Amino acid sequence: MKVNKKSWLALGGLAVASIVLAGCAGSANDAGSTDEGDATSTLTVWVDSERVDALKGAADAYSEKTGVKVDLVGKDTGKIKDDFIQQAPTGKGPDVVMGAHDWLGELSTNGVVAPIELGDTAGDYLPVALQASTYEGTTYMLPYAVENIAILRNADIIPEPATSFDDMIAKGQAAGLTSPFVVQQGVEGDPYHLYPFQTAFGAPVFGTDAEGNYDPADLQIGNEGGFQFATWLGAQGAAGNVNTDVDGDIAKTKFTEGEAAFWLTGPWNVGVATDAGINVAIDPIPSPTDAAAQPFAGVKGFFVSSESDNKVAANDFLVNYIGTEDVQLELFKAGNVLPALTAAADTAAADPIIAGFQTVGADAVPMPAIPAMGAVWQYWGIAEAAIINGADPTATWQKLTDDVSAAIK
């Protein structure tokens, strides 16, 4: 049988049809999203897979109270933001998504989140949580947890907290440790974990305006304190106190095996240390200067999708339900991270570990969520890594400042 012209045409038609068939899975359709019969009674919430169980009780109780079905969808933590940004415009995304406050710049720039009005309850949250949930003067996130790094101290080796950075190293050396202090870095540096020391030298990344919002036009990283910090960092690199070869796993091993007595890390690593039988105490971060070493605070919370057809239920669920002490405490139990609601935070602080992080967190500053921060991250880590590895601190820091200000423009 010959392949004639007609059958090729037929195959062509088939080909075109299949293209669209394959495309239909991802194609956007606005008309389709409005007429789903059950849309008003179901609230789709994307949650970190590990926290589905923690929210289950709250979701069920809310359904019982209001008749709104809450559909919790466990998502892979690493993909939740990208999936949300890509799916929200198609109208197929969730109504509510769980996330971190430093996503805000990206979410807001992509127009996928709707403002949330906390109203009079705003004052019930920790100030840092509230500040972090606000972007360009508008609140977009209902906060539920505040996370910051602190010093984990092996109390069996060093019974007393260190008073300063040098004291910490001295105490560790007196105890016979070769590397008293570990902090996670990596070949591309890790500015997040070095930030407390940078702030101690009075060099935040951005200045803030009168309302406490970060001002991208006011780049502070290259002020005098920045250069002092760079010089200090170079010295610490040379002394081996900060090492780019120490990644998260190596830092963890050194602390859990007792080779290091001080570990600058977050609450997410406390479990690992206590499981390893370490008697952990939480201390403020020892400052290399007279000023306080302020870490970044990361705030976790919930966002309402701008394309949700269910904003009323979504806002009601978040503001009037997730924002209550009981639910915040329930989420706390699942994650062991300080609740964002002041009342819940005070209750949770009965645990000395949480109380330790809360004390350090009182000094914490929210991580900037402004898009200009992307330009900073891009150069920051590699500049710090270069300085730790012996590059000229002043020249490298100057180049960092120049690169960042050029990129922001």
Add this chain to the structure above:
Amino acid sequence: MTDTLSTATDEKAPPQTPRQRSAARMADAAGGRLRWLVLKIVMLAIVDAVALYAVFVLFLHNEWLVLTLVTAVTILVNWIYFSRKQIPAKYLTPGIILLVVFQIFTLSYTAYIGLTNYGTGHNGSKDQAIASLMRSSLVRVEDSPTFDVTVVERVGELGLLVTDPTDGEASLGTNLKPLEPVDATMEGGKAVAVDGWTTLTFADVLARSNEVEELAVPYTDDPNDGAIRTQDGQKGYLYTSTLVYDASADTMTDTTTGTVYTDDGEGAFTSESGEQLLPGWQVFVGFDNFVRALTDTTIRGPLLAVTAWTFVFAIVSVATTFFLGLLLAMLFQNTRMRFKNGYRIMLILPYAFPAFLSALIWAGMMNKSFGFINQVLLGGAEIGWLTDPWIAKFSVLLVNLWLGFPYMFLVCMGALQGIPEEVNEAGVMDGASPWQIFRRIKLPLLLVTVTPLLIASFAFNFNNFNLIYMLTGGGPRFEDTAIPAGHTDLLISMVYKVAFTGQNRDYGLASAFTILIFIVVAVIAVISFRKTKALEELN
């Protein structure tokens, strides 16, 4: 027993006439055809069932175009397989559908994205961007109180019944009518109902979510006093808006500064001074991304460096693995060698581990301060295996050699066995040296079999994302570039970083890169396969 058996054999025995024999053959054939027919019907039934389900789902989502196409394809497929004539089409159809779905569609869609500005800040449609800008421009009036509100309805029109928290007075307004005092039924200090209007239950409010969200009741006649809006149907707040959208002029005006932002055709409202309001929206930008990739100096620099390194990496990887594999394969041909199987198992081991796991282990061993190589093998030497630009490149090639030579070893062993021993003997008779025999006779013969595999291996290494991602992550980074690429990044890992890391994604640019990579690989493949043909013709 014996009786019945014998009769049975008797009945079976009668000699067949030619007519009977041909009848039996036909019956047999018919039976076979029937089996095939049943199978065909079952398969088509499955296809049709899936299609029917798809049509049902598409119908619910009002996807008419796709629905029509799915129906058309299904009918076509049924027609092809039930027809007695379309024999070539029967063989080609499944392959073509797969080709279209997995290759042509993916490529066309990537090309399409490459021609748009899709990325951070240009994520959705213009309508969505306007709605989002309007929402985020709402500012709560300073020191304004929280109002208790009740959503009420009259002939389809929604209104807000507002209780003033200071004096407890109730007032009512709609989208068009400002608040006016009314006599309302109070409940616990909150106005809950008013004559002539129906109070919506919470379920009703949820059902009309979108309308409630749009409800903005002017506080007074003066629009500058703001409007009361509610997000949850229970509490209301007084907002003013800082942005005004003029639909006829298609402009956004900032009421606080008076700046006018116009649609600049590039997917965002832009002021005269060039300041953009984000979010913007997706637009078709033609070849802008390609032009940017090739002309923007902060992108072109790393792109060129990465492209050059990608070629070096792919070529050197193929060459080193091939020659090491070949060398070992030739050693194994030596009949005097003992313990062949033991060696063979050891040589194939690297091939047996998942490559990305091996790369991860190598990354640990190559850590500058704590890695096995520096600490144990080199007695504490601080060699930056993965952190020095040149040594990192060497490390990547070394690890890839380790990962890749077993494959080449296996391939070469097979190919060498395929070369007849007479060739060797003939060479010896003619007085050729072993090197000459290898160089002039064996290698060309070997290459005929192996070249297609070398090309495939080149294409694989050209896109060897796993190794780079797990071993060096592309690092060490270029220090001052607009894209987060590094000295050991291949094109594919650079594309990944542009599209999926950091806060400023650029899917458009990444897709443009992808298309460029595709063109390069396709050109190389075409040229190489032509060369292979030439080699084959030699023989």
